[in-house]
Amino acid sequence: MTMLKRELAALMDDPWQLALISYIPLLSIIGLWLLFSAGLPRQLPVAVVDLDQSQVSRALARQLQANPVTKPISYTDLASAVEAMQQADVYALLVLPHGFKRDLLTGESPTIDIRYNSQFLLVGKLLSSQLQASMADGLKPLAAIKQLAAGVPKAKVAVNLSPVSSQTTALFNRNNNYVGFLVPPVLIALLQLVAMMVFANSLNRELRWNTTSEWMALGVWKGIAAKMLFYTPLVLLHGGFILALIYLYLGLPIEGSIALLLVAQLIMLLAVWLMVLLIFFALKDSARVISFCTAMFAPAFAFMGVTFPTHEMPELAQWWRVIMPTSHYIETHVAIVSYGQGWLATLPQVASYWGYLLLLIPISFLAKKGFESTDDIAIATTQEES
Amino acid sequence: MSFLQLILAELKAILADKTIVLTVFGGVLFYAILYPLPYLNQVPTDQQLVVVDHDNSSLSRQLIRHADASAKIKVIAKLGSIDEAKSWIETGRAHGLLVIPADFRRDLILGRGVTLSYGGDASYFLIYSAVAEGLIAAGLDAGKNIQRLGLLAQGSGAQAADRSLDVVKLNSIPAFNPSLGYTPYIVPGLFLLILHQTLLIGTSILGASQWQQAGYWQQVSPLKLICGRMAAFMVIYSLLTSFYVGYCYYWYDVSLQASFSQVALLLLPFLLATTAAGIAFSSLFTRRDLPTQVLLLISMPILFVSGFVWPTALIPESVVAVSQVFPAVPGIMAMLELNQMGASWQSIMPQWLQLWAMVAIYFTFAYWGTKRRLTTVIDD
Structure with missing residues (x-):
């Protein structure tokens, strides 16, 4: 004591x-x-360079706006977007190429380029998967219209588009x-x-x-x-x-x-x-x-x-x-x-x-x-x- | 006492103090090996996965083989029920599970949708994302194969079938750290922080042990003492920094994009500001064991606030504003932008000027603090 x-x-x-x-x-x-x-990463700045300026490309850019993780910032040319990326003002960069809509309509497959900052590993990986998911979601309506036009019955369209859907569940820490x-x-x-x-x-x-x-x-x-x-x-x-x-x-x-x-x-x-x-x-x-x-x-x-x-x-x-x-x-x-x-x-x-x-x-x-x-x-x- | 003699006396005082030698040389060399040690394997691969296969068809077995072939996943067992799989995960034997529903193959061939379920332990994020990525890729592949077979059976040509499967190609490529490795991610920022912390500790221990004793430091003016001390530490740290930035960055596969002169020009105000801050900080202490403790407590917050672990945009602005007083915060960001992300010199000018402003401010503080310490001793 x-x-x-x-x-x-x-x-x-x-x-x-x-x-x-x-x-x-x-x-x-x-x-x-x-x-x-902040807990959940939200509103991470992403540079969007829309070289097509068509209705489809704008719809895709809006898709990013709807995703809570990403905050699209428009850049008119690639050079300034790259510079913003190098200065870590934006964490990812998405380029919609010139002639994007035309290629889609004519059955070519255009390429959407995504670059993400993997020097910031955690943010980069998250953005990579979120951007891909957003784009895939945004493109689905287009593909659905294409299928309907080809005479596929409406009930089959969804299945045709993604026959295997996946459900990913976090077992613990459920909301990541x-x-x-x-x-x-x-x-x-x-x-x-x-x-x-x-x-x-x-x-x-x-x-x-x-x-x-x-x-x-x-x-x-x-x-x-x-x-x-x-x-x-x-x-x-x-x-x-x-x-x-x-x-x-x-x-x-x-x-x-x-x-x-x-x-x-x-x-x-x-x-x-x-x-x-x-x-x-x-x-x-x-x-x-x-x-x-x-x-x-x-x-x-x-x-x-x-x-x-x-x-x-x-x-x-x-x-x-x-x-x-x-x-x-x-x-x-x-x-x-x-x-x-x-x-x-x-x-x-x-x-x-x-x-x-x-x-x-x-x-x-x-x-x-x-x-x-x-x-x-x-x-x-x-x-x-x- | 001439300036050169003063520098020599400083160097001698530093090298004679075992605690400083232990921290500065021991710490820097020891951490160069210890800190990146857990991350040497770079990318998590072969995460253990268990499969619950309710279908047992040729296609479900193929899906399992494909999942197993993915570099990120290793299928370790096939189990009978989800409950059993869950207990495997809870005991740590597996990190994820894949459930293949009954009639998986039949439904796919009939053109009905099926749902594959993946579960991963999100208590460990990196494992979770590795498992999810690997499984989604395997699942998509299986789906595509079936779609392709269906299209071919309906009579479309092979090329047209391929094309309608990939409406748009997504070309997603990592920039700056192409291997997605863990050491190129953590090393550049962390090593600058180690230099920053050991330098602060070294200068403050030296100061704290000198103020209340008599010695060469009282024979010179405070201004001269600070200049001499900064010169002595710059000699030591230019060697240690060269070892870190020149050799260790290279050894740990960090991507290097800036030229030697640019990196040197950036590190100069970083080291000067840190030394001046250390001397200013040392005038607050007379106990040798205290500065280390204070600096140890702030090192984790500095690492997380510097912006490469957790995005600065998500940190409350007040916290970011406070963090700007540490030379490491602008230093790390400028280094990453310049050397790892290949930004131009103009774009890191704000941070560079901020570092020089810090040199001026901390030098003033150091002068003021040192003068007070030295005069109070004379009064005694």
Whole structure:
């Protein structure tokens, strides 16, 4: 209990640490959510160069206006459209060729050229499929008239046009919402960073004020346990805020229970604590501990496997992925949110954290060995600080 | 102390500080390998798919073979029911399913419409789109074959049949990143951000550790100190930037369109503005472990706001306006336009001038901050 009080006093004494567990994460969470708050890409600018200026080509251009994803912008010549594309003013370019209507009527097949900006991969791919769908839809009435004129009965026209229709269903995350897809992993990566910094700062504080012996007075493990006991609920509160924001306030669909997600977050935090402890006892220098932890945890988002599938990563990336607590967590997260996974099915996933327990061995070894020379290091750091 | 001596002293101070060396050299080299690592395979291929075939005809089997032949899809099992397929997806053994309805072949030959159903796990977008693309292509092909047979049976000529199947050709081609690969997409922007962040961290740690101690930095005027520090970091970062932009871009298959002189001319104000911003930022701190933490927190937002991951048009304008204070935001966009998308130099002039304005503004801040830090120490 006295140890917890000691942590509280330390926290109150350190304005940065106080900010780090109060308003900084809240601001970052809300900022990142604002960034993606549009959710569904809408009204993306597309350059349309209509070289035909016929009734048919104008009807097709209007088709783009009707598609919520695209916002057609007319250009009179190709050169200015290309320039707009290079400056990323528009994300795709559609050219209706000269003589388009004539070719259609005379039975030639004219070509509609579509270029999409694949340097912006996400937008480019989306526009490519949307533009093709819009064009195909817009051309159907033309083909239908052609068939009717050839004497095909009306009932058969639709089938003749597309004998195989396809129905594509997103099984989970039904309306393809980017908030539901991107925001949880981004915020979880942020939570891991905050957790890492909070804990590393708390440990570094003992070095900075040269209080390691006081901290260790009741034994190494009790000292560590006090810090864990103190900071876990605080950081978990932010984890809870993230979940509340996404699944309660924004009301995104969730199949499983939020309580289970919180338990999963708790285990992730414990794993983060163990990693930070190991780095701390190995390096024992405040700035270096922070730099090293930063280097380790900063790329965690890329390795979660949400944007790029896990099983497509090379072997080495898979190994690095196993080290990151967030990638264990995100699997549980997706399973609970999308598939409604229950308590029992979550247990084996929790077991995948077993590797982190191995960290206890080097930690206890380094912790025992390290603090004989603490005084020198502590003095050295205080000198640096003063 | 002459200016040259000052630069040498700065370089020595940077190299003697293990934390800075770890961040600047270690960070830049380590991230050059680590960050693109997950994306090395570029394009998701062979996504596991399960098929529920209620038809079991020659045509449905052909459709499955065609789907399997698509590079994006690998059919791993044929299952009896949709429920079974769903449990495969939930346990992660498969990422999508294809349902072929009963009487698929019969209906097609009779000229009735049929509907193929695809389902994919949209919790993972890239997998979902890969599965959907592959299946739609396979489905369309099967449909076309049947249509063609029908037309031929009705007595139209082979050429005319082909023509009436493709009323219009859609020629949809990716511009700029022709392979649709993931590293050419992520590397150019991300690497500039890494340079930006490590440079800021390096300068701020150096500043934060010096303000409260005595040393060569008090023997020169603030103006000279800033110039010397900027020169020293420019020496280091021109090497590191050459490694990133010159070698790593090439190594990771990034498309390169600008000339050397144009890229160098663009990177000059980018690096200068970042160094000046770092020095100005460093005057806010006296603790060596703080700047890294602040900069770490803002790195993810900068990446997402810079406009190549998530379109700028969809970000709230206030967020975009705030983001313009970071040199990385105009820097990344100008680099992408100039080097990856082949825009002309005139078209990136606004960003280039913005970067130079940042150099001036941050230099003023740096001067002001450094002067305050140095005079307060003398007062003590």
